[in-house]
Amino acid sequence: MNCARIVSLVFTVLCASALLTASPVQAATEMDRAFERLEKDFKKLRDALEAPQAADRDQYAKLADDMLAEARKARELDPEMTPNVPQAQRAQFLEHFRRDMDTFIENIGKLSEALKNSKWDEARQLMEALRLDKKEGHKAYREKKK
Ligand code: HEM
Numbered sequence: 001m002n003c004a005r006i007v008s009l010v011f012t013v014l015c016a017s018a019l020l021t022a023s024p025v026q027a028a029t030e031m032d033r034a035f036e037r038l039e040k041d042f043k044k045l046r047d048a049l050e051a052p053q054a055a056d057r058d059q060y061a062k063l064a065d066d067m068l069a070e071a072r073k074a075r076e077l078d079p080e081m082t083p084n085v086p087q088a089q090r091a092q093f094l095e096h097f098r099r100d101m102d103t104f105i106e107n108i109g110k111l112s113e114a115l116k117n118s119k120w121d122e123a124r125q126l127m128e129a130l131r132l133d134k135k136e137g138h139k140a141y142r143e144k145k146k
Pocket of ligand 1: 029030031032033035036038039042078079080081097100101104130131133134135136137138141142143
């Protein structure tokens with residue numbers, strides 16, 4: 001191996017290790033991805049409900065049903081911060097997470113029903129309930145971002 005190749009190899013190894021150790025970017029978890037998909041539908045629905053059209057109600061209900069599917073997936077996963085919760089409180093932490101996700105899931109189910117029946121005011125109220133579920137859920141169960 002000549003000198004230039006050795007220098008180039010050392011440089012590559014140093015760069016790779018710097019990237020691995022110093023990267024501030026946290027990898028998205030499976031739960032992050034489920035919530036990101038849910039959020040896209042949530043935003044579409046929130047915008048649509050500003051001027052809802054009865055003819056589009058099946059599309060709206062489909063968005064809510066897709067949100068329901070993502071919420072059900074997220075419910076079965078453990079939040080990223082779980083290992084940082086002291087062992088003695090971990091079971092209760094997970095129990096509370098699933099309890100709050102059940103309430104959230106129930107609210108999405110009600111939203112879907114309201115949309116299928118063109119009950120727009122009720123749907124808007126349920127969207128607000130979901131927003132509050134999110135606020136509380138993130139405060140209690142989401143890893144604080146560095
Ligand atoms: C409309 C409702 C919600 C939306 C739009 C939403 C959105 C998001 C998004 C976009 C992320 C990933 C990126 C980030 O961390 O910001 C996320 C992560 C997370 N959300 Fe939500 N969320 C909602 C409701 C909830 C609820 C009800 C809970 C708990 C009861 C919850 C718990 C979490 C947790 C724990 C994470 C981090 C994932 C992990 O620990 O692996 N979210 N959410």
